[in-house]
Amino acid sequence: MTQAGDNNMSKQNEPSAKPQTATQPVVMQVSRAGEQSSNQDLAGGVKGKLRRIMLRPNDSTAKTLLVTFMLCLGCSLLVSAAAVLLRPTQAANAMLDRQRNIVQVAGLLEEGGDVQSAFKNVKSRIVNLDTGEFTDEFNGSDFDQTLAARDPALSTALSKDEDIAGIGRRSRFAEVYLIGSGDNFDKIVLPVHGLGLWSTLYGFVSLQSDLTTIAGLKFYQHAETPGLGGEVDNPVWQGKWSGKLAFDAAGDVAIEVVKGVVDPAGARAAWQVDGLAGATLTSRGVSNLLQFWLDDQGFGTFIENLKQREAS
Numbered sequence: 001m002t003q004a005g006d007n008n009m010s011k012q013n014e015p016s017a018k019p020q021t022a023t024q025p026v027v028m029q030v031s032r033a034g035e036q037s038s039n040q041d042l043a044g045g046v047k048g049k050l051r052r053i054m055l056r057p058n059d060s061t062a063k064t065l066l067v068t069f070m071l072c073l074g075c076s077l078l079v080s081a082a083a084v085l086l087r088p089t090q091a092a093n094a095m096l097d098r099q100r101n102i103v104q105v106a107g108l109l110e111e112g113g114d115v116q117s118a119f120k121n122v123k124s125r126i127v128n129l130d131t132g133e134f135t136d137e138f139n140g141s142d143f144d145q146t147l148a149a150r151d152p153a154l155s156t157a158l159s160k161d162e163d164i165a166g167i168g169r170r171s172r173f174a175e176v177y178l179i180g181s182g183d184n185f186d187k188i189v190l191p192v193h194g195l196g197l198w199s200t201l202y203g204f205v206s207l208q209s210d211l212t213t214i215a216g217l218k219f220y221q222h223a224e225t226p227g228l229g230g231e232v233d234n235p236v237w238q239g240k241w242s243g244k245l246a247f248d249a250a251g252d253v254a255i256e257v258v259k260g261v262v263d264p265a266g267a268r269a270a271w272q273v274d275g276l277a278g279a280t281l282t283s284r285g286v287s288n289l290l291q292f293w294l295d296d297q298g299f300g301t302f303i304e305n306l307k308q309r310e311a312s
């Protein structure tokens with residue numbers, strides 16, 4: 001009896017493996033269920049609190065703050081979503097705009113013509129400005145000259161004497177555009193920038209295949225005063241550049257914007273363009289930036305290399 005009783009007692013007290021394993025998931029389930037219900041309680045509590053605030057009169061401070069917060073949250077979500085969704089469209093438009101400026105400065109775009117079909121004969125290449133040679137170090141579509149100019153590894157700081165364009169640093173690489181087919185080109189388009197009066201002007205200059213005659217000059221970004229320095233955008237003034245000469249017989253950069261009007265009978269008329277009325281400082285900036293970018297610090301070595309290649 002005693003033995004049997006002891007056995008029963010010991011069986012009751014003995015911790016058996018089965019009940020333990022059976023109990024653990026139950027505990028976990030219970031605790032998960034507990035967590036869920038406490039989350040639900042919390043959410044329900046927050047909802048309830050928000051509902052109670054919304055039921056308060058309109059002049060309640062808490063309701064005003066809550067409505068303002070929800071409005072801000074909704075608006076910021078909308079703006080963020082629009083920014084993310086529109087990013088590819090913005091990039092495509094920026095690319096199209098750049099292409100438009102390039103074909104316009106090269107005189108390839110007819111009135112109302114299609115930019116992309118005009119751009120078909122344009123080949124983009126990256127040039128190492130120090131050697132004047134093309135390089136495949138960068139993919140044209142990934143290269144950003146403005147960013148490169150800020151990167152000490154990709155740019156050169158200019159001394160005061162060198163920096164006639166007022167740009168501080170010069171990227172060692174630049175994206176240029178060759179217009180034509182195969183290795184031959186009819187025109188080249190070079191990016192240029194430099195300080196005007198109020199701002200840095202960004203644009204393109206196009207040269208004919210003789211690499212001396214200017215085909216066009218166009219700025220696509222600046223903040224000069226409309227009606228004064230902003231007249232750089234005037235098509236009449238832009239039209240004055242076509243046919244002017246960038247270099248003199250010695251090969252030195254000779255193009256300049258004069259103060260006033262060019263004397264057509266003057267010895268240097270072929271290298272001179274009328275100044276912008278009341279905007280001598282912007283005009284001087286344009287002269288300076290062209291002299292910088294067409295000379296040795298800019299595309300000078302590259303242009304010289306191309307001339308030699310054409311001659312051989």
Ligand SMILES: Cc1cc2nc3c(=O)[nH]c(=O)nc-3n(C[C@H](O)[C@H](O)[C@H](O)COP(=O)(O)O)c2cc1C
Nearest residue numbers: 197224225228229230276277278279280281282283
């Ligand atoms: C409000 C204001 C805006 C001006 N904007 C320009 C400008 O964008 N480019 C410029 O060269 N001169 C600008 N000027 C004029 C210059 O201060 C300066 O007088 C002029 O460049 C001299 O040119 P001028 O000798 O042809 O008159 C501006 C003047 C004022 C008062």
